Amino acid sequence: MRSFQKIQRNTSEKNNSDEIFGKAYDKNVLKKLWPYISRYKLLVSLSIIAMLVYTFAQVSLPLIIKYAIDVYVQTKDKQGLQTIFLLFVFVGVIIAISNYTQQYLVARAGQKILYDLRSDTFKHLQKLSMHFYNSTETGRIMSRIMGDVFQLQEFLNIVISAATDIFVLLGIIIAMTIMSPKLALLAMVATPILIFALIIWQPIAIKTYISARKAVSGVNSDLNQNLTGIRAVQSMNRQQININVFNKLNLANQSSNNKSAAISSVMGPIIEILSALSAGLILFFGSQMITSETIEIGTLVAMILYIERFYGPIRNITQHYTMLQRSMASGARIVELLETPIEKQDSRTNKELPSLKGNIEIKNLNYSYPNSHQILKNINLSIESGQTVALVGETGSGKSTLISLITRLYEIEKKDGEILIDGLPINQITKKSLLDQISIVLQDPFLFSGTIRENIKYNRQEMSDEQMINATKSINANQFISELENGYDTMLHEKGENLSIGQRQLISFARAIAHNPRLLILDEATASIDSKFENLIQSALETLLKGRTAIVIAHRLSTIRNSDKIIVLKNGEVAEQGNHNQLIKLNGIYSNLSKIHSGRHSNSQNINT
Structure with a gap:
């Protein structure tokens, strides 16, 4: 790395x-x-x-x-x-x-x-x-x-x-x-001139080619920025300014390509001139040699034909060198x-993880990103099977990093500490058998181009339609999907842009649940749910979390307050842990966050973690 x-x-x-x-x-x-x-x-x-x-x-x-x-x-x-x-x-x-x-x-x-x-x-x-x-x-x-x-x-x-x-x-x-050795020497007399011209021409041609590449790159970059940010452009009424900027870049691109085309066209005329010069020399001296019966007429004709073919390969070899x-x-x-x-x-000694019970134990865990400061410091946690555990903390406190280590998106070394899944060291379990029993729902739901059906069955193609529909019903997504013109066969645009954020998140929930995971991880998964879908999700979550070990990163108070355990991270360390009532009584970080939230967002009951 x-x-x-x-x-x-x-x-x-x-x-x-x-x-x-x-x-x-x-x-x-x-x-x-x-x-x-x-x-x-x-x-x-x-x-x-x-x-x-x-x-x-x-x-x-x-x-x-x-x-x-x-x-x-x-x-x-x-x-x-x-x-x-x-x-x-x-x-x-x-x-x-x-x-x-x-x-x-x-x-x-x-x-x-x-x-x-x-x-x-x-x-x-x-x-x-x-x-x-x-x-x-x-x-x-x-x-x-x-x-x-x-x-x-x-x-x-x-x-x-x-x-x-x-x-x-x-x-x-x-x-x-x-x-004719003599005529052959005459035919090649202009070759040093051509080679000299090529030596001068090639660096100039490369320079203009690079300039043209940079110019078109500028046009593409500006075009991409304007298209991806079109909503911001139009909301700030920047259209005319952006048109002027784009036209300036486009004009520079045109100028660079014109210059590149002009330089690229130089060698053709030079070769034609040298070819004509060589042919003239051969014709002049060859005619004299025919008169003195040194060579035959056919030889002179063949030599002139060869001259026409001689300089082309030299030019081509130079171009091939540049392309090479x-x-x-x-x-x-x-x-x-x-x-x-x-x-x-995975090594050959890694074991297949049997049916996951969901016991997770973290011992003396320390972790740093490559060439970066330490993210997690001496983390010691125990999560029992069937528990719902919430991770709370400021941005950069290590919540997502901890999740990534548990799912082996990041790997730990022995010196970093231990993560045990059902008593087995995580680095001694095959990655596939681990991830086959885990589902993760992220804050920004990523849907692939294709149908809703294909997205829900994304990592379980063998799933029956009945299982798929049961999964969508369990999180109250079946109704809105059925109301779409093509139902489950509705084609999704890139990233599911033809659905609302709430609808996209519901489908990502359905995809996770359809997998029937033993460990469910919600990484701020309810953050993007709008008020229309919030009640649907909240009522579904209670059913979904039963019988499963769940780790929840969330900033909605309604999502985490009923958790079996809430773990507060600060600067990569466990600052507090306990259930909601216990942490409120501590009057510490979690209690302060709860008070701040209650004062500022009492209607939405959000807590910014």
Whole structure:
């Protein structure tokens, strides 16, 4: 976990060019990527064979023309020319087939690698601890699994394409050298000029590309901020100001992309000029060599045709190099993510938790977040089966952290103390068997896109409709669901935005209860319930909590005052514990909170914890 945080800090200290462009060769990335490529070595091998056939066919065309001119054109051999025509067509078909085969096989292998890599990344993300997600932006993770994985998919295509250009270039040089070493040297006389131009052009092109990326990032960021905060924008009448700001960013984006397009277009004309220069030199000196019978006419024609093909691969190789840098940078970020250590996994000796009774004992528990101050200090608690225990305290007192440790969202070490579930150390129980018997309802109900039915059955797909309806009836949610046009098959928008907060919370309650948990955890779960649904929830909670161990974090007095035990946390320590009446008599923290609440919110009976 700390290694990933270190990576993040180091990455944030780099400039944008380091983030977008990496090394063209990164051993660690290739080592990680190779197993994915090797799974499809047949496809890759066939694409390489197709590439070699394509290269050979491309290089052979000018030689066929040379042969046709020198052997058949000068002798006016029509039958021979007909044969050359058929050969030419045949080679053209070979070029077309081999080129298509190469591109198809590379694309197919790339898609398979993309699928495997994205699946493995997602699986790894599912196993990472909450510490990782607390310290890592969601947008950054999305960028890795979508953008960087896609960019890395291009790696194979880049390598094959670059190899094609290199082989074509070598084939052209060999063919020209065999035909006429002197003309071959003349053909390459402009190459240093091109290489020099590319050396100057590439850093400028990279700089403008980065500038364009930053500009479009600014547009996207502003657009996202305005769309997600549209209610605040309209309520504060900021529309025109925001339009002006967006137009300014959009104009900067247009300017950056225009500049990038202008720089990107520079190399084309330079190559055309150098190609024309080389062709002119070959034509001039080659004509003299034909006059002196040093070479034949077909050789001169073939040399000019080769010149037309010579500079293109050099330009392509430079572009491939830049693309390879981007792929390696993406690959490095993916490898960092895949190598983020999983905080703690079940060992083979971990036992399956039998039917949970609900006895929880916490001994000398201390806990600190990575690179942070101590959150919990010497916590000692005992929760008996069937008890309802409330946790009370100010924000940051450690309530949610304690819940996260009991559910193993955060892991503890032996030095941190002990949490016993039915007498078994929590780190000796398999995580799955523990969580299978626990349900958690959070303050902000998260519903997934899909139907209400799918959301309630989210972690129990085998549940019958009868069980599902019984669960909704038990918390008085069945009525409002049945009144919806499509009932349980009503499609929910993202995060259930087409329902009220109270309705969303009722569905999250139903999802928790349908799981039939032995341990129920309510993390301020009633905080978002409006007055319309409050009575429904309160009447249902008494029934739901019977026969189950329950831990409740709440700021509604009506929710916690009937708890068997109320535990008051302050600065990570247990300050007070007892039932409501006992704590009132102590005239301490809880009593003061109750008095403050009674004075300020006597109608709603809320207590701010």
